Amino acid sequence: MRTQVAIIGAGPAGLLLGALLHRAGIAAVIVEQRSADYVLGRIRAGVLEQTTVDLLEQAGVGERVHAEGLRHDGTELAFGGGLHRIDFQALTGRHVMVYGQTEVTRDLMAARAQAGLPTWYEAEHVAIADYDGAHPLVSFTKDGVRHEIECDFIAGCDGFHGVCRASLPAGAITTYEKVYPFGWLGVLADVPPATEELVYANHPRGFALCSQRSRTRSRYYVQCASDDNAARWSDDAFWDELRRRLPDAVAERVVTGPSLEKSIAPLRSFVAEPMRFGRLFLAGDAAHIVPPTGAKGLNLAASDVGYLAQAMREHYGERSDAGIQAYSQRCLARIWKAERFSWWFTSLMHRFPDTGEFGARIQRAELDYLVGSTAASTALAENYVGLPLA
Ligand code: APR
Numbered sequence: 001m002r003t004q005v006a007i008i009g010a011g012p013a014g015l016l017l018g019a020l021l022h023r024a025g026i027a028a029v030i031v032e033q034r035s036a037d038y039v040l041g042r043i044r045a046g047v048l049e050q051t052t053v054d055l056l057e058q059a060g061v062g063e064r065v066h067a068e069g070l071r072h073d074g075t076e077l078a079f080g081g082g083l084h085r086i087d088f089q090a091l092t093g094r095h096v097m098v099y100g101q102t103e104v105t106r107d108l109m110a111a112r113a114q115a116g117l118p119t120w121y122e123a124e125h126v127a128i129a130d131y132d133g134a135h136p137l138v139s140f141t142k143d144g145v146r147h148e149i150e151c152d153f154i155a156g157c158d159g160f161h162g163v164c165r166a167s168l169p170a171g172a173i174t175t176y177e178k179v180y181p182f183g184w185l186g187v188l189a190d191v192p193p194a195t196e197e198l199v200y201a202n203h204p205r206g207f208a209l210c211s212q213r214s215r216t217r218s219r220y221y222v223q224c225a226s227d228d229n230a231a232r233w234s235d236d237a238f239w240d241e242l243r244r245r246l247p248d249a250v251a252e253r254v255v256t257g258p259s260l261e262k263s264i265a266p267l268r269s270f271v272a273e274p275m276r277f278g279r280l281f282l283a284g285d286a287a288h289i290v291p292p293t294g295a296k297g298l299n300l301a302a303s304d305v306g307y308l309a310q311a312m313r314e315h316y317g318e319r320s321d322a323g324i325q326a327y328s329q330r331c332l333a334r335i336w337k338a339e340r341f342s343w344w345f346t347s348l349m350h351r352f353p354d355t356g357e358f359g360a361r362i363q364r365a366e367l368d369y370l371v372g373s374t375a376a377s378t379a380l381a382e383n384y385v386g387l388p389l390a
């Protein structure tokens with residue numbers, strides 16, 4: 001097989017890149033190790049920056065986001081028993097959309113199938129080669145048959161555990177990592193959300209988050225030990241712990257119900273540099289991970305492929321490699337801003353083993369400063385809603 005861009009991974013990064021390239025008339029093949037149902041079955045976050053919504057529109061899948069997504073002009077910080085609203089719209093003129101990553105993936109998959117674009121699911125033993133030469137190769141086995149794709153470029157959108165970054169020689173890449181000493185126990189339930197907007201809670205018992213997928217489906221999280229086990233938590237135990245960590249005004253409005261999904265997510269900050277190796281580009285979780293506190297994971301994956309699609313349009317459309325040359329630096333500038341914000345917000349809202357009484361008072365002082373200062377809450381708002389793609 002021959003194509004222009006071979007994309008490894010059919011997560012949001014790979015699928016969005018495929019859609020943007022299709023719109024630009026650039027041929028691409030996606031190779032995914034799992035089945036489409038498996039990819040769709042993964043429960044992930046769901047807060048979209050305006051920049052991500054713009055890219056989904058560019059890719060031709062903006063319709064359902066606008067029809068079913070929930071526009072949020074702000075968020076609530078809960079601490080000291082009270083609620084404090086951060087008004088994104090007033091402070092930045094921008095807002096976010098609450099729309100599940102699963103739905104983004106579903107829309108992109110449906111559009112790709114409808115356009116009849118080549119996607120190989122359940123591809124085994126995926127391997128890449130010659131990405132530092134003129135004709136990179138992707139090979140894989142499907143139903144016992146070995147296939148080879150010759151291409152101009154490889155897009156490694158294969159996530160943190162993917163083959164692309166793992167295929168790089170040790171010295172070619174530098175990684176930066178921070179693992180947090182706690183996890184997030186998350187519950188998805190078909191109950192109406194307790195609040196209009198998201199609530200991020202700093203509490204002596206640990207962090208809690210009230211989020212949502214729709215007016216009838218909610219997503220809640222509580223900070224837990226990183227070695228905890230979701231099976232140890234009954235639904236009742238989860239709801240009780242959640243309510244303990246919320247101000248009374250919110251706790252009394254939490255509607256409980258059976259969990260559809262209950263799991264623990266580890267918290268980690270990770271960046272791999274650079275993100276281009278000859279004709280191989282890394283994008284999304286293949287190159288970086290953020291703790292979910294800042295809701296940046298999906299948005300960073302989208303901006304990476306936004307830059308990559310732009311570079312590919314310039315290469316094929318204008319015979320210019322300026323975008324290709326600048327890809328890694330452009331992505332990393334945006335990634336480190338999001339990494340800093342996500343680390344800062346995580347540090348502010350969680351209780352660490354060594355936080356102690358002094359640390360708790362410092363967190364409180366910073367929260368009081370944050371909600372009392374237009375400059376400080378504007379900085380939070382600006383980072384949360386995200387910046388336009390530079
Ligand atoms: N060969 C083919 N496909 C692979 C391989 C491989 N060797 N390894 C992994 N994959 C596939 C995975 O099965 C997955 O479907 O690559 C895809 C990577 O998708 P994601 O992990 O969702 O990563 P990405 O598309 O970058 O999306 C990032 O996902 O984890 C969230 O918070 C994160 O929201 C962010 C988003």
Ligand code: PHB
Pocket residue numbers: 044045046047198211212219292293294295
């Ligand atoms: C979610 O809805 O799952 C969610 C929202 C905001 C976050 C993290 C997760 O910061």
